[in-house]
Amino acid sequence: MNITKINKIAVLGCGWLGLPLAKELIEDGYFVKGSTTTISKIAVLAAQHIDPFLVQLNPEIEGDDIQLFLDVDLLIINIPPGRHKGTENNYVTKMANIAKAVTNSPISKIIFISSSSVYPENCTEVAEETAIDEHTPSALSLFQAEEIFRNLKQIKTTVVRMSGLIGPERHPGRFFAGKENIPNGLAPVNLIHLVDCISIIKFIIEEEIWDETINAAAPDHPNKMDFYALASEKYNQSTAQFIAEKQNFKIVSSKKLIDKYGYQFKIPNLMEWLLQTPQS
Template identity: 55%
Template sequence: MEVNSIAILGCGWLGFPLAIKLLDKNYLIKGSTTSVEKLPVLKEHCIAPYLVRLDPEKFTDDLTDFLNVDLLIINVPPGRNKDVPDDYGLKMKQLADKVTKSTVKKLIFISSTSVYPEINRIVDEEQLDLAKSAPALRMLAAEEIFNGLENIETTVIRMAGLIGPNRHPGRFFAAKENIPDGLNPVNLIHLDDCIGMICHVIENGLWKQTYNGVAPTHPSKTDFYDLASLKLYGKNALFLNEKGDFKVVDAKKIIKTGYHFKHPDLMEWLSQTPQS
């Protein structure tokens, strides 16, 4: 089935520029926001605007029309507030029920590489022993929900740590000292490649798959974040020369499909970012 219309659930840091890129490729794009104030912004950029709040008690009326598309991209991570009871699973189950009653035939679910445990080696999409933390279990449960939908071809993209505009990596350790695990490798992906991978999946019909969204280079925290801190603040981030539990998330599966990373070398990208 050819994809002509796409709904992006969550037009934030990733979803909004993704919508702009897909518009440039002549897809009809619907975008959702939970903020009334953002609706005119979407409309101004020719994104059909929808107010969609995933309230388990009552879904907004806009959702039915929003889902009248060929492809749905779900970009809604679980909340991080530990003091609030987690209703992410319920939201995803109820959303899935709505999706099964819609015209959606293809689905991309944006997950996270947090589902992989830190087992001191390379991990890939075939990894069976997955993380047991609450955030990881939420994401895995959501993946399972959408992978299990009948008559809908779902592809899961597990994104690593996100960097790019308004997410400069220098802010993570902000000229701090005695930071542990300085020898641990980093697992990151630039916004350009988040968008590039999603477009690649759509344009090449890579459905019913799981892919890692992560740059193929993994510099140490010391090398990467010290330079990032220097770039952003003009001060070093000082790490301890030690290695704790880690993982190296493998990007080979998506590369084998012909995807070429726009920022494969994280140190090169960082070195070329403007000085603060």
């Protein structure tokens, strides 16, 4: 239920997470604008009652009127960096261009979807105050993007560092199926289901959790060998063969979200979820 002063929301990036998020926000009574980079998807957004905009970052902003898109109370930025090496600076430039446009808008709140990949694999638990991995270009570019929005004056930004995303069309049984001699089999997994991704974003809005950095990972961290063996079996794929070793790893802690703010995960136990979930 819409219990805050926020009425209009823009979701920048209506992909695997952004589209179902926008749909749920509309169901909750918000007016929602959504962006896509492809003209063919405009009709898809409109069919879900999302006010559709074509927004392309090349890295300059192109497409529909960006200021009209940003004429909202809250902006949710859901644009992941590219997976190709050497694109890190381009990503930071894209985010800087969005931030510049935001300064000419009525936006007062931002939720920036980041990743727990900003943390190093330091063989321990990582929390929001843990130093980021400054030696990995992708981690550094994500952190720089976070800082761009944190530093916007008169705008309250909350950063959500999500772990590996699983759910519809991202069944973990597909990730390593049939592969052999996969290293680091005893390392813990850091994952979060789409249901909780959406629920946490809505929780932040409803509870008015602003000017914060929040980790978002299921509190259950089974090792890769056990988890992906079961996932492959459930997905009817050849079992992934891991090496029983524990090298570099991290355990992403969501204790702040749970203990400080009282969030209850919808899918806290990943092994239990695998046992109960159908193929998807």
